Amino acid sequence: xxxxxxxxxxxxxxxxxxxxxxxxxxxxxxxxxxxxxxxxxxxxxxxxxxxxxxxxxxxxxxxxxxxxxxxxxxxxxxxxxxxxxxxxxxxxxxxxxxxxxxxxxxxxxxxxxxxxxxxxxxxxxxxxxxxxxxxxxxxxxxxxxxxxxxxxxxxxxxxxxxx
Amino acid sequence: xxxxxxxxxxxxxxxxxxxxxxxxxxxxxxxxxxxxxxxxxxxxxxxxxxxxxxxxxxxxxxxxxxxxxxxxxxxxxxxxxxxxxxxxxxxxxxxxxxxxxxxxxxxxxxxxxxxxxxxxxxxxxxxxxxxxxxxxxxxxxxxxxxxxxxxxxxxxxxxxxxxxxxxxxxxxxxxxxxxxxxxxxxxxxxxxxxxxxxxxxxxxxxxxxxxxxxxxxxxxxxxxxxxxxxxxxxxxxxxxxxxxxxxxxxxxxxxxxxxxxxxxxxxxxxxxxxxxxxxxxxxxxxxxxxxxxxxxxxxxxxxxxxxxxxxxxxxxxxxxxxxxxxxxxxxxxxxxxxxxxxxxxxxxxxxxxxxxxxxxxxxxxxxxxxxxxxxxxxxxxxxxxxxxxxxxxxxxxxxxxxxxxxxxxxxxxxxxxxxxxxxxxxxxxxxxxxxxxxxxxxxxxxxxxxxxxxxxxxxxxxxxxxxxxxxxxxxxxxxxxxxxxxxxxxxxxxxxxxxxxxxxxxxxxxxxxxxxxxxxxxxxxxxxxxxxxxxxxxxxxxxxxxxxxxxxxxxxxxxxxxxxxxxxxxxxxxxxxxxxxxxxxxxxxxxxxxxxxxxxxxxxxxxxxxxxxxxxxxxxxxxxxxxxxxxxxxxxxxxxxxxxxxxxxxxxxxxxxxxxxxxxxxxxxxxxxxxxxxxxxxxxxxxxxxxxxxxxxxxxxxxxxxxxxxxxxxxxxxxxxxxxxxxxxxxx
Numbered sequence: 059x060x061x062x063x064x065x066x067x068x069x070x071x072x073x074x075x076x077x078x079x080x081x082x083x084x085x086x087x088x089x090x091x092x093x094x095x096x097x098x099x100x101x102x103x104x105x106x107x108x109x110x111x112x113x114x115x116x117x118x119x120x121x122x123x124x125x126x127x128x129x130x131x132x133x134x135x136x137x138x139x140x141x142x143x144x145x146x147x148x149x150x151x152x153x154x155x156x157x158x159x160x161x162x163x164x165x166x167x168x169x170x171x172x173x174x175x176x177x178x179x180x181x182x183x184x185x186x187x188x189x190x191x192x193x194x195x196x197x198x199x200x201x202x203x204x205x206x207x208x209x210x211x212x213x214x215x216x217x218x219x220x221x
Numbered sequence: 222x223x224x225x226x227x228x229x230x231x232x233x234x235x236x237x238x239x240x241x242x243x244x245x246x247x248x249x250x251x252x253x254x255x256x257x258x259x260x261x262x263x264x265x266x267x268x269x270x271x272x273x274x275x276x277x278x279x280x281x282x283x284x285x286x287x288x289x290x291x292x293x294x295x296x297x298x299x300x301x302x303x304x305x306x307x308x309x310x311x312x313x314x315x316x317x318x319x320x321x322x323x324x325x326x327x328x329x330x331x332x333x334x335x336x337x338x339x340x341x342x343x344x345x346x347x348x349x350x351x352x353x354x355x356x357x358x359x360x361x362x363x364x365x366x367x368x369x370x371x372x373x374x375x376x377x378x379x380x381x382x383x384x385x386x387x388x389x390x391x392x393x394x395x396x397x398x399x400x401x402x403x404x405x406x407x408x409x410x411x412x413x414x415x416x417x418x419x420x421x422x423x424x425x426x427x428x429x430x431x432x433x434x435x436x437x438x439x440x441x442x443x444x445x446x447x448x449x450x451x452x453x454x455x456x457x458x459x460x461x462x463x464x465x466x467x468x469x470x471x472x473x474x475x476x477x478x479x480x481x482x483x484x485x486x487x488x489x490x491x492x493x494x495x496x497x498x499x500x501x502x503x504x505x506x507x508x509x510x511x512x513x514x515x516x517x518x519x520x521x522x523x524x525x526x527x528x529x530x531x532x533x534x535x536x537x538x539x540x541x542x543x544x545x546x547x548x549x550x551x552x553x554x555x556x557x558x559x560x561x562x563x564x565x566x567x568x569x570x571x572x573x574x575x576x577x578x579x580x581x582x583x584x585x586x587x588x589x590x591x592x593x594x595x596x597x598x599x600x601x602x603x604x605x606x607x608x609x610x611x612x613x614x615x616x617x618x619x620x621x622x623x624x625x626x627x628x629x630x631x632x633x634x635x636x637x638x639x640x641x642x643x644x645x646x647x648x649x650x651x652x653x654x655x656x657x658x659x660x661x662x663x664x665x666x667x668x669x670x671x672x673x674x675x676x677x678x679x680x681x682x683x684x685x686x687x688x689x690x691x692x693x694x695x696x697x698x699x700x701x702x703x704x705x706x707x708x709x710x711x712x713x714x715x716x717x718x719x720x721x722x723x724x725x726x727x728x729x730x731x732x733x734x735x736x737x738x739x740x741x742x743x744x745x746x747x748x749x750x751x752x753x754x755x756x757x758x759x760x761x762x763x764x765x766x767x768x769x770x771x772x773x774x775x776x777x778x779x780x781x782x783x784x785x786x787x788x789x790x791x792x793x794x795x796x797x798x799x800x801x802x803x804x805x806x807x808x809x810x811x812x813x814x815x816x817x818x819x820x821x822x823x824x825x826x827x828x829x830x831x832x833x834x835x836x837x838x839x840x841x842x843x844x845x846x847x848x849x850x851x852x853x854x855x856x857x858x859x860x861x862x863x864x865x866x867x868x869x870x871x872x873x874x875x876x877x878x879x880x881x882x883x884x885x886x887x888x889x890x891x892x893x894x895x896x897x898x899x900x901x902x903x904x905x906x907x908x909x910x911x912x913x914x915x916x917x918x919x920x921x922x923x924x925x926x927x928x929x930x931x932x933x934x935x936x937x938x939x940x941x942x943x944x945x946x947x948x949x950x951x952x953x
Contacts, residue, residue, distance in 0.1 A: 095318045124269055126315070133314050133323070133463065133472055134265035134371050141269050178289040180253040181279075181296035183271045203271075207253065214271070 101127045101138050105217055108193050109140045111162045112200075112215050118144040121212070139218035149174070149211045150202045152187060159189055159200070166191040166198065174204045182210060195220055249302055251350065255358035256293035257504070258282075258393075258496055260366045261351070263299045263343055263373025265399075266322075266336070267313025270298055274370040274398065277479045281489035282366060288507040295363075297350065299376065305349025311372055312339040330838065331375055331401055331438035343376030348383055355388045364499060366492040367395045368485070370478060371463055374400035374455075378441045381449060389448060393495045396488030397424075397455040398478040403464045404440035405455075408433045410797055411872035416714040418722035424453040427484065429465045429474065431710045433457060436464045454491055456484035459619065459711070481555055482515045483620075490516070514731050517705055519620035520555035522578055523697075524611045524657075525589075528604070528629035529562045530597025536628055537592050539689035544589050547697060548582045554701055558585050559615050563607030568596045571639045572607040574614050597631075604633030605642045612650050612657060622781065623657040624680070624700045628689070630663065632670045648677035648746050652768045652784045660700065662692045677746040679772045679782035703779035704730035706771060714788040717763050725771045725783065726755040733777035744768035744784070765789040798828040798868030798875035806864045806880040809852070814859050814885055820866065821850040822878070828868035834877065836863050858885045 106125070122143040129137045150158075152172040159166055170187030183203040190199050199216040260282055262275045279296040286292040300309040312335045314323035325334025332340075354363070365388075369377035374397040381395070397403075405422055407415040408431060414420040416431035424445060434440070436457075445453045457464035460474030468474075478484040490510065497505040515521070525544075527537060544558075551558060557580055563572035575588040608625060617623055636643045642650075651657040658680035661671035668682045675682045681699060685692035707727040715721050725738055735755075739748035742759050744767050750757060770784040803823040808816045820833070824847060831843040835853065843851065856862055861884050865877040 092318060099318065122269055129315055131315075131470075131472060133267070133475070135267045135272075135313070135315065136476075137315070141272075143269070176283075176289050178256070178293040179283060179296070180256060180294070181250065182298070182301060183276075185276075185280075 095130070099127045099129050101125050101140075104194065105138055105140060105196055105219075108196055108198070108217055109142070109215070111164070112142075112158075113161055114144055114158065114213070118146050118213070121145050136218040140215065142215045144213050146202075146211045146213050149186065149204050150213055155187060155189065155200075155202060155213075164189075164191070164193065164198065166200070170202075172202055174206065177206065180206050183212065192220060193217075250295075250297050251302070251304065251353050251357070253295050254293070255361035255363050256295040257362075257500070258286075258292065258364050258366060259295040259297065259354065259358075260368065261297050261299065261347065262367075263309060263347070263369040263376040264311050265371030265373055266311055266339075267315055268311055268370075270300055274479045274485060275368075277485045278368045278396070278489065281486050282493060285489060285493045285509040286507065287509055291504055291507045297354075299343050299346050299350075299373070304346050304353065307342045307345030307349060309343035309346050309373075309376065310339050311343070312336055314372075326401075326438060331372075332838075336372070340372065340376050340379060343373070344380040344383070347376060347380045351384060351388055355391065363391065364496055365392045366496070367392060368398070368488065369396070369400070370398045371401065371475065374398055375402045375438070378402055378444065382446050386448065389446070392449070392452060393499060394488070394492035395445075395449065395453045396485065396492065397453065398484050398488075399457060399461050399464045399475045400455060401436040401438040401463050402441045403433070403436035403455060403457055404442055404444040405434050409873060412714065412716065415710065416712070417719060418709060418713060418724055421709065422455075423450040424455045426454040426487070427456040427458055428710070429457055429459040429461060429468060431712050431714065432467070433465055435466045437462060437466050439466075452495070454488055456488070458484070477519070477620075480519060482513065482518055482520070486513070487516060512729050512731060514701070515554055515622075515705070516729070517707055517727065518555075518622050519618050520557060520622075521551070521624070521700060522557050522559070522615075522618050522621045523551065523624045523626060523700060524559040524561055524578075524615060526561045526563065526604075526607050526611055526625055526627045527592065528564070528602055528607075528627075528631060529592060529594050530564050530568070530602060530631070531594050532597060532630055533628070534594040536630065536685070536689045537594055540628060540693065541589055541592075543690045543693040544582075544586060547693075548586065551697070552580070552582070557618065557621075558582060559611070560585050560588050561607055561611045561615075562592065563603050563610070564596050565599075565602045565634075566638045571603045572610040574610065578616055578618065600631040601634050602629065602631045603637055603639050604629060604631075605635060605637040605644065605647050606639040608647050608659065609637075609640060609642045609650060612647075612654055617654055617657070621655075622700075622703075622705060623655050625651075625657050625659045625678075626693070626696050626700075627659060627661040627663075627671075628693075629661065630667065632667065633674075644674045644677060645746065647674065649744065649768075651678045652744050652770055656770060656782050656784050658700075658703075658781065660696045662689065662696055679770070679780050681780065699779050702731070702733070702777055703781040704728055704733075704735055704773045704775045706773040706781045706783035708771060708783045708785045710785055712786045712788075713769070714790070715761065717761055717789055717791050720758050720760045721787075722756060722758050723769065723771065723785075724756045725773065728755060728771075728773045728783070730773075730775040730777065730779070733775045733779075735773055736776050737774040739772040739774070741770045741772070742787075744770060748772060761787070761789040763789070764791050796827065797872045798870045799825045800876040801825060801831070801866045801868060801878045804864075804866055804878040804880050806882055808882060811858070811885070814857060816856045816858055816882070818853045818856050818862075818864065818882060819850065820853060820864055820880070822866055824849050825868050827870060828875075829870045830868075832867050832869055832874060834863075834865035834867075837865065842869070856882070858882065860884045 124141040126135055126137040126139045155168055166189040168187055168189045172187035174186050182205045184206055185201050185203045188201045196217050197220050201214045204211050260279050262278050264272055264275050275298050283294055300311055312322055316322045322335045326336035329337055331337060367377050405425060407413060407420045407422060413432055458474035458477055460471050462468040462470050462472055463475050493508050494510040497508040497510055557578040559578045560575040562575055576584040611625055659675055659678040660680045661675055662683045662685050663671055665684050665686055668684055671682050683692050683696050709724040713721050738752045738755055740750045740757050741748045766788050768784050769787050770782050772780055772782040774780045801822045805821050807819045809819045810817045828846045830846055832839060833841050862882040863879050865879045867877040868875040
C-alpha cells in the first residue's frame with residue numbers, strides 16, 4: 059500500500075511568489091496600458107489634413123495653436139480637436155473671409171457682416187462674423203473677432219469631432 | 222564720466238519710451254471704459270481663451286441687453302492679462318498620458334501641484350483685477366456677473382471669501398458650472414434631506430442625484446460667504462464625475478453646460494434678471510428676462526409611429542408632405558425625430574424602427590419617403606407593441622422633453638398579441654423613461670379608444686378628420702407650446718412615514734400660465750392630488766419602489782409631465798456618528814518651528830473609526846474605534862494649526878471637533894498649550910463642534926511630505942512614460 063503524502067510549501071514562500079506574480083502582472087498591465095495610450099492618443103491624420111487646408115495670409119501671426127489628440131477620456135476640452143488663433147492686424151472683412159474659405163476649399167456659409175457695431179460692448183474677442191459647417195466627421199468653426207477699444211483683431215479656427 | 226551719465230540717461234529714456242509704447246500699442250482691459258455691467262469668466266482646465274463656455278456666457282448675457290446704447294457691458298476672461306503678478310493659466314488635466322496634473326489635483330484636493338498653482342493664479346488674478354476695476358468704476362456703479370466652469374468654478378469659489386465685502390456687494394450673480402469643489406450639505410449622510418426634497422441650499426440649481434454632496438476634489442465649506450448665498454447658482458449635471466464625486470467615471474455631462482437652453486443660458490437669464498432689479502426702470506426695461514422655449518431641456522425628441530396597413534395610404538402621403546415642410550421648424554427648437562412603423566401580428570413585420578433619433582433628418586425623410594401602405598385588412602393593430610418598440614429601441618436623449626406621435630386609423634390590441642403589453646404597461650414604461658407623452662392622431666370616432674392611453678401618458682388625442690397635415694401641425698404645435706414640467710430631484714428616498722416635499726416650481730410655460738399641478742405619487746396613472754401651487758408634501762405609509770409623476774396643465778390647452786424615481790424603505794437608516802468629545806491637543810516637544818502634538822479624545826459608541834485632519838486637510842484615518850489618542854509629528858507651527866477629528870461609520874463622516882495650536886510666532890509665549898476651556902486664540906486647543914472650515918490652505922509639514930512623495934512618484938511615472946515613448950518611437 060502506498061501512502062500518499064502532501065508536501066506543503068512554507069506560507070511565506072507562497073506569499074512571496076504571489077507578490078512577485080502580482081508585481082509582474084501590474085508592471086505588464088501598466089506598460090501595456092501606456093503602450094496602448096501611446097498608439098491611441100494621437101491627433102487623427104484626417105483632422106490635421108483639414109487643418110492644413112486653412113491657408114491664412116503670411117502677414118497674420120499665429121498666436122495660439124493647440125492640437126488635442128484622441129484620448130480615452132477628455133476633461134474640459136474637446137478631443138480630438140484643433141484650435142488655432144491668428145492676429146490679423148486689421149479686422150477681417152466679409153470679402154476676405156469668403157476668399158479665405160474658397161482658398162481652403164470649404165463651402166461654408168458666413169453668418170454676420172464682419173462689421174463691429176456694438177460700441178457699448180467692451181473687451182476682447184467680440185465676434186463679428188463666423189462660418190460653421192461639417193467636413194466629413196469633423197465640425198468646423200471659424201470665428202472673426204475684434205476688440206473694443208481697438209486692439210487685437212483675430213481669427214480662430216476650431217476643428218473638432220462631431221458629437 | 223559725463224559720457225557715461227549721458228549714455229545712462231539716454232538708455233533709461235529709451236527704455237521708458239519703449240515701455241510707454243508697448244502699453245499704448247496693447248491697451249490693458251483694466252483701462253476699458255466703466256460700464257453698467259461687467260462679466261468675468263474663468264475657463265476650465267486646458268481650455269484656450271474664448272472657448273465655448275466663456276463665449277456662451279458673455280454672448281447670452283450680451284444678447285439679453287436689448288438696447289446697447291442704454292446698457293454698456295465689458296467682458297473680461299481670466300488669463301487674458303496679468304494682474305497683481307497673477308495670470309490664470311487654467312492648466313490642463315489631460316496634460317500627458319498619465320494625467321499627472323489630474324492626479325496632483327486629486328491627491329491635494331485641488332490645492333497643490335500644477336493644478337493647485339493654476340487655481341491660485343486664477344484666484345490672485347481675479348482678486349487683483351476686481352479690486353482695480355472696482356476702484357476705477359466705483360462711481361459708475363458697475364455691477365459684476367461672474368462665471369466659472371470646472372477648474373474656473375473652483376477659482377471663483379476659492380476667491381470669493383477673500384473679495385472685500387464692498388466689492389461683493391456689487392456682484393449680482395455668480396454662475397458655477399461643473400465645480401470640482403461643489404458642496405451641497407443637504408446631500409450628506411445616509412438618508413440626506415435632499416432626498417426628501419428638504420433643506421435645499423440657496424445655490425442649488427442642478428444636482429445629478431439627491432445624495433450629491435461633494436465634488437471630485439472635495440468641497441468648499443462653507444461653499445460661499447453668507448452674503449453670496451442667494452446670488453450664486455451651482456449646476457452639476459448627471460454623468461459629470463468632475464462635480465459629482467460619486468459618479469461613474471464619465472464626463473459626458475460635464476460637456477453639456479454650454480448647450481442651448483442649459484446651465485449657462487439659465488445662469489445668464491438669472492443674472493440679467495437680478496441685474497434688472499438693481500437698475501432704474503427705464504434701463505431695466507432694456508433687459509430681456511424672458512424664458513426661452515426649451516430652457517432647461519436638451520431639446521425635444523419626437524418619434525413618429527406610423528401604422529402602415531393598407532388603409533393608411535392617404536395618411537402616409539400627407540405625413541410625407543408635412544415632414545418635408547416641418548423639418549426646419551423642428552430643428553429650430555433643438556428637436557430630433559425618429560421613425561417607427563407597425564402593422565399587426567402575422568403581417569410582414571409587426572413593428573420596426575426605420576430611423577433612430579438624429580439631428581440630421583436625411584435618414585428620417587428618406588425612410589419616410591419610401592413608406593407604402595399594405596396588408597392589414599382587419600383591426601385592431603399592434604399599436605402598443607409599436608409604442609414599446611419605440612420606447613425601448615430608440616436612444617432617447619437625457620433631459621429632452623419626449624413625445625410619441627401615433628398616426629393610425631385603427632384601435633390597438635390590449636393586451637397586445639405580439640408582446641403582451643397593455644395600456645398600463647406602456648404608460649408605466651413611458652414614465653420610467655422620463656416620461657414620453659403619447660399624442661395619437663386618429664379619425665373621429667377613434668378618439669375615445671385612444672383617450673385613456675393619451676391621458677395615462679399625459680399626452681393628448683388629436684382628431685384628423687381626413688386632414689392629416691393640419692392634425693400633425695396641431696400635434697407639433699402642442700408639443701412645442703406645452704409647458705416644460707420639471708421636478709427639483711430626479712430621485713427621492715425616505716422611510717415609511719417620513720414626509721417628502723415634491724417641488725415642481727422650476728416648471729414653466731412660454732406665453733401662457735400654468736393652472737394646475739396633478740400629482741401621481743405611485744405612478745399608476747391615477748392622479749392622487751391636484752394643486753395650483755407647484756409644491757406638495759406626501760408621506761408614503763409603507764415600502765415602495767417606483768416612479769411618481771407631476772402633470773402640469775397650462776391655460777393654452779396643453780399639458781406635460783415630469784417623473785422621478787421614489788424609494789421608500791423601512792430599513793433603519795444609520796445615523797451619522799456623534800461629534801467626538803473632549804478633544805485635546807498637547808504639544809509634547811518642539812524643535813525649531815516643528816512640534817510633536819499628542820491628540821486625545823473620548824470614545825463614541827456609534828463610531829467605526831476616525832478621520833484626522835490638519836488644517837482641514839485629511840492626514841489619516843483610524844480604523845480602530847477604540848483608539849482614543851495619537852501623536853502627530855513634524856507639525857509646522859509658523860501659523861496657527863487646526864487639528865480636526867470626526868467619527869466615521871456606514872452613514873458617513875460626522876461633524877468635526879477641532880483644536881487649535883497657536884503658532885510659535887503668536888503673542889502667547891508658551892509653546893506648549895495647556896488644556897483649558899477657553900477659546901482660540903488661547904494657547905489651549907479648544908473643542909469645537911462646528912463643521913470643518915474652508916479647505917483653502919495647504920500648510921502642514923506632513924502634507925509637504927506627502928507632496929514630495931507624490932512628486933517623486935510622478936517623476937518615476939514620467940520616467941516610465943518616457944521609456945515607453947522611446948520604445949513606441951522605435952517601433953513606429
